[in-house]
Amino acid sequence: MDIDLIREDFPLLDNIAYLDNAATSLSPEPVIRAMNEFERHYRSNVGRGVHRLTTIATQRYWDSHIKVAELIGGEDGTTVLTKNTTEAINMVACGLEWHSGDNIVTTVLEHHSNFLPWVHLRKKGIGVSTIEPFPDGMIDISAFESAINENTGLVALTHASNVLGNVLPVKEIASICQEHGARLLIDGAQSVPHISVDVKKTGCDYFCFSGHKMLGPTGTGILWMKETDIDPLLLGGGAIDKVSLDSYTLAEGYQRYEAGTPNIAGMIGLGYAVDYLRKVGMDNIERHEKKLTEKVIHGLEDMEQVHVYGPVEKSARIGVVSFNIEGMHPHEVSHILDEGSDMITRSGEHCCHPLMEYMGLPNGTVRISMYLYNTEEEIDLLLATIEEITRRL
Structure with a gap:
């Protein structure tokens, strides 16, 4: 996959890191x-x-x-x-x-x-x-x-x-x-x-x-x-x-x-x-997303005040990662990521109220969802921003 070539087909990515693909992806x-x-x-x-x-x-x-x-x-x-x-x-x-x-x-x-x-x-x-x-x-x-x-x-x-x-x-x-x-x-x-x-x-x-x-x-x-x-x-x-x-x-x-x-x-x-x-190739897309997903999970798991949800086995999941930061509402975290680092993420219950209730998460989670046009550099910036947020708590 030539990520740079792919990103040329998505002009919106010149200004933001789009990480809300589970809700709606961009169109090339x-x-x-x-x-x-x-x-x-x-x-x-x-x-x-x-x-x-x-x-x-x-x-x-x-x-x-x-x-x-x-x-x-x-x-x-x-x-x-x-x-x-x-x-x-x-x-x-x-x-x-x-x-x-x-x-x-x-x-x-x-x-x-x-x-x-x-x-x-x-x-x-x-x-x-x-x-x-x-x-x-x-x-x-x-x-x-x-x-x-x-x-x-x-x-x-x-x-x-x-x-x-x-x-x-x-x-x-x-x-x-x-x-x-x-x-x-x-x-x-x-x-x-x-x-x-x-x-x-x-x-x-x-x-x-x-x-x-x-x-x-x-x-x-x-x-x-x-x-x-x-x-x-x-x-x-x-x-x-x-x-x-x-x-x-x-x-x-x-x-x-x-x-x-x-x-x-x-x-x-x-x-x-x-x-x-x-x-592009669905196998190529899957491999690319798995690489990004593992990077996100490993980075978040190293932060003490961050709770990551979902299976431990990385091979059994797609490029969707939900997390929370202790003491912060998911909407607050998502807003900071948007305003501070131009990162578009989803926050809330994700149209899954029964699951949120079952997990004991009344405010939901912050969700990162990746796609073929996301890059490791975007993930590095995401993790650095989240780490900075936790440092200020």
């Missing part, structure tokens, strides 16, 4: 150019008509679906454009047929987007079992073996925690699900941007993730399905094959789940983001 110039090209040269709807503009737009929109599917090894399934991971998960929650007595298994680690849709189903008589992790965020496989039974309709869990950075053993959990005939939904919002993912090898039924965390534009997300076995959340133009006064026939493939005019420029931009990631 090729992605922005691709979206602008759509708006300037062939803006039109997709799948409507046969004129030259819609022909180009439809082809490139379709191509982007293929690019995304190939990135996650999902060519044999159905790849649907959504607004974000949240919408993708809700589409499954609303689209499956539920019966009173069904049970859903999830974990305390989940982002609200992969927790609230299942809790909401309790109103329909659906049970929700929540597995607690070890203090470092890791989960014992035996906990899933105990929780999943013949009443389990779905297991929904994160691939990698957006707070602790730990990667869950999703393949092993998928095997348990298959033994009991339970479906598996994986929230891949934090994994797809940072590590190689293959949904075929994983063995999941649904895989959800967001474009804005993987160099793509905001307002883009993906629902990948092994089988098109959920009802569409919306009905309307583009989602149907035929309509009469008395009935309708849904379109085939992803179209049946994309009623109305979609975010065409966004999906084309997401396709270019995939091109960018594949050109």
